[in-house]
Amino acid sequence: MHVINDFFLLIWGERLNQQAVFDEKHKTILDQHVSTAFDNFCDGSAIVLIASPQNFANMAALEEPKTVLQTLFQQSTFSKETLQYAQSQLLGYLLFLGNLQINHAILKRLELLKKEGIISYDAVRSLGSILSLIEEKKIEVASLHVKSATTQENYYKTALNLLFTAIENLKQAVELPRLKERLHVIPERLENQRFSIGITGVMNAGKSTMLNALLGQEVLGTSVVPETANLTLIKYAKEPYAVVNFWNAKEWSKIEEGAKSLKSLESFVKESRAHFGEKFNTLITPKGESESIDVKDLALYTSAKHSDKKCNLVKSVELYTDLKFVQDGVQIVDTPGLDDPVIQREEITLEYLSECDLMIHLMNAAQAATQKDVDFIIDALLYRNVARLLIVITRIDAIKEKELAEVIAYTKRSIEARLKEQNKEAKLDEVIAKIVFIPIAGKLALMHKLGQGEEALALGYDMERTGLPLVEAYLEDVLFGSNSQKANLIISANRKEIESIMSESMASFEQELHYLNISHEEIEHAYAKHQEEKKVMASFLEQIKISVAQNKDEMQQYFGTLQKFASNRLDTLQNVVKRRITDDVSYEFSKNKKAPKEERIGSIIETAIKDGMVDLIRDYRYEFQKKMQSALDYMDAKYGEFKSDAKSSGFDARAFCEEHLGSLLIFKNSTVIIAGVNDAIKKYGKNDLNALSSLLDTLFSTEFSGIKEMLTDKLQRVNQELLSSFVSLCEAPARSIEERFSAEEELIERAMRQMKDATLNREARIAEIKEKERVMSIVLNDLSATKEPK
Numbered sequence: 001m002h003v004i005n006d007f008f009l010l011i012w013g014e015r016l017n018q019q020a021v022f023d024e025k026h027k028t029i030l031d032q033h034v035s036t037a038f039d040n041f042c043d044g045s046a047i048v049l050i051a052s053p054q055n056f057a058n059m060a061a062l063e064e065p066k067t068v069l070q071t072l073f074q075q076s077t078f079s080k081e082t083l084q085y086a087q088s089q090l091l092g093y094l095l096f097l098g099n100l101q102i103n104h105a106i107l108k109r110l111e112l113l114k115k116e117g118i119i120s121y122d123a124v125r126s127l128g129s130i131l132s133l134i135e136e137k138k139i140e141v142a143s144l145h146v147k148s149a150t151t152q153e154n155y156y157k158t159a160l161n162l163l164f165t166a167i168e169n170l171k172q173a174v175e176l177p178r179l180k181e182r183l184h185v186i187p188e189r190l191e192n193q194r195f196s197i198g199i200t201g202v203m204n205a206g207k208s209t210m211l212n213a214l215l216g217q218e219v220l221g222t223s224v225v226p227e228t229a230n231l232t233l234i235k236y237a238k239e240p241y242a243v244v245n246f247w248n249a250k251e252w253s254k255i256e257e258g259a260k261s262l263k264s265l266e267s268f269v270k271e272s273r274a275h276f277g278e279k280f281n282t283l284i285t286p287k288g289e290s291e292s293i294d295v296k297d298l299a300l301y302t303s304a305k306h307s308d309k310k311c312n313l314v315k316s317v318e319l320y321t322d323l324k325f326v327q328d329g330v331q332i333v334d335t336p337g338l339d340d341p342v343i344q345r346e347e348i349t350l351e352y353l354s355e356c357d358l359m360i361h362l363m364n365a366a367q368a369a370t371q372k373d374v375d376f377i378i379d380a381l382l383y384r385n386v387a388r389l390l391i392v393i394t395r396i397d398a399i400k401e402k403e404l405a406e407v408i409a410y411t412k413r414s415i416e417a418r419l420k421e422q423n424k425e426a427k428l429d430e431v432i433a434k435i436v437f438i439p440i441a442g443k444l445a446l447m448h449k450l451g452q453g454e455e456a457l458a459l460g461y462d463m464e465r466t467g468l469p470l471v472e473a474y475l476e477d478v479l480f481g482s483n484s485q486k487a488n489l490i491i492s493a494n495r496k497e498i499e500s501i502m503s504e505s506m507a508s509f510e511q512e513l514h515y516l517n518i519s520h521e522e523i524e525h526a527y528a529k530h531q532e533e534k535k536v537m538a539s540f541l542e543q544i545k546i547s548v549a550q551n552k553d554e555m556q557q558y559f560g561t562l563q564k565f566a567s568n569r570l571d572t573l574q575n576v577v578k579r580r581i582t583d584d585v586s587y588e589f590s591k592n593k594k595a596p597k598e599e600r601i602g603s604i605i606e607t608a609i610k611d612g613m614v615d616l617i618r619d620y621r622y623e624f625q626k627k628m629q630s631a632l633d634y635m636d637a638k639y640g641e642f643k644s645d646a647k648s649s650g651f652d653a654r655a656f657c658e659e660h661l662g663s664l665l666i667f668k669n670s671t672v673i674i675a676g677v678n679d680a681i682k683k684y685g686k687n688d689l690n691a692l693s694s695l696l697d698t699l700f701s702t703e704f705s706g707i708k709e710m711l712t713d714k715l716q717r718v719n720q721e722l723l724s725s726f727v728s729l730c731e732a733p734a735r736s737i738e739e740r741f742s743a744e745e746e747l748i749e750r751a752m753r754q755m756k757d758a759t760l761n762r763e764a765r766i767a768e769i770k771e772k773e774r775v776m777s778i779v780l781n782d783l784s785a786t787k788e789p790k
Helices: 002-011 024-036 038-050 056-060 064-073 080-097 100-115 121-132 155-170 177-191 207-215 249-259 263-283 343-353 371-383 401-421 425-433 442-449 454-458 468-480 485-516 520-592 598-638 640-648 653-661 671-684 689-756 762-786
Strands: 195-201 231-236 241-246 290-293 314-321 330-334 358-364 389-394 435-439
Touching: 002 080, 002 121, 024 038, 024 064, 024 080, 038 064, 038 080, 038 100, 038 121, 064 080, 080 100, 100 121, 100 762, 155 177, 155 468, 155 485, 155 762, 177 485, 195 207, 195 343, 195 468, 207 330, 207 389, 207 442, 207 468, 231 343, 249 263, 249 343, 249 671, 314 343, 330 343, 358 371, 358 468, 371 389, 371 401, 371 425, 371 598, 389 401, 389 468, 401 425, 401 435, 425 435, 435 468, 442 454, 442 468, 468 485, 485 689, 485 762, 520 598, 520 671, 520 689, 598 671, 598 689, 671 689
Parallel strands: 195 330, 195 358, 231 314, 358 389, 389 435
Antiparallel strands: 231 330, 241 290, 241 314
16 A cells, blocks of 8 residues: 555655555445446546645635545545545555556546636646556456366366356456346356255155265155155255145145045044044145244154044145255255155156156165056156156165065066066167166165164175165256256356347457547548438338237237147047047957956056146147247247248257147046046946946046146146247347347447547557456456366
């Protein structure tokens, strides 16, 4: 701070009483004045700096110095102390900025004050010598301190670090407000990214034990009695807590409807009604209740063995924990057992799992693969868009190594046999290729994590042999490795946004450099030409906006057509399923004199409905894609400017539909209808096919009515998202053109102001632009390290 001390010795002939330190509480206000009222800031700075013992009395009689002290430094009184404080803070701020353009502008004001006789030549020379001591401050570029992302394990986290560093470096280099805003939202978007892991398995498969081992703490209870009787979402929060969500009245009514056909569900409903009595309606309400609770009370709401039975009425639980495993945006979906009697829980579970980045299915090594396990594995990989499935074989410490190999082989044989039953044997290689098997001893791994590994070591299991490190390495690779599709998309999209911001910034700088080097007449000519082009473009943009509005209206109407199409397809599917069942019943009774096996009927119903829904949704996507592409082609043909912008973005209609319709899956448990159909076959199948057909009509009408309701609800949500994205896509070229013209106009107007500004130091501004371009070139080079390794 020698500059400040030199100032007071030179101007006041004394040292400053207090230490000359810039108080950054002034920075926000001063920054605002520099960016929004540059001339006023420089005028006020000149007034503050010229104050001295020689003119102090005269300045005290004027209002302007007092106003400057109040405006820039919140000093309400005019005294030697407040004036010296303002001078020290102003000089501290100028040192902090190190901006020669500002210093030169203040010096220009001092020259004008000398010409008007307000200050002397010696005063200007003294103040000029002080300002000349302030060195130009280079924009500091943060050191990366990270290696290029070249390994599977560190790709995402390393690339993320590089992006955050790039953003930090660009904060001082980017100038345009709209580009600053775009840059500002990227960190928040990156921090809000979520990677979801779905945990599934039959009851007693060891889900809670493995999760506790992964988390490194006994967060979830473990027991041979099902402990986690609800869907549990595990998320990160600094302060642990939990949220319990109860069924709403409509959801509970569906559970009671299902209880009419299923004995297991019937006893569950009776138990719940009897246990809660009059209190039942305070927990099950039309809206659906939610309750925040302490984590230590979690078992009261999730444990099936707890006497309070609240878990019966709980739909899902959100558990927030500060444990390390979920810190990096990881969210875990811990599901109730697949053999849960409450079939609505399975539908909710499948809804959540459809959006998981990775599914982990647990199987007890001592129990081999159950039919439920095999059906779930096939269903997940064929119908639920699950790209990666990890099968964890638990409790391997209870069996021999040879038996473990047989468990894996048996699981593969069971999958093959089930696919043959469903006439999908050709899918075997595709299904098996998506599965990875890892055996673990979860309880022994948890002992090691809790610092109680002596017993595990006595059994011959160090941490490595428990298998948990393999699971952790697999998760790290699938979620954050360079082969992770989601990780690549996140990094790639945000890298491109940063590169786009820099590209626009540098283009703006180049234009400004051009205007700084041409005459006043040339600038005025450029402005006049721009205004003419703007009028022509305004008319063109208005036509595009009208066409976009028309396309939006047409698309909204088309959604009605698509929903009718979906409804008709469901009616057709209903008839197909019914015909397959009646044909099979007729064939079995005529040839084998007996009813078809119940398992076969179940397989016919489930396979037909799932295949039918997959076909329906695929065709829905195709029809929407055709309509959207037709609308875009029309605008391409009508507006050449639109076409060039659209093509340059590399638009892919198919990828667009996959992105926005990928979640369009319907999950409907068929247990109730399968039970009803088998009961109908026992009653009428042998003697009265007409009565059987009539009863099947009633059963399927109820079942497909529920499917239609689910589909309609989901389509309404998806269609709104599609419409919003479609309109945004159509408007993008027009927005791009408007932004370009607005940016060009702003630059020309700025150049015209600069031309008239006698205080502008062109060389200083050119040097400042070159410095910011230097920073951007460094950042651009660093961003290349975020590209996924080959």
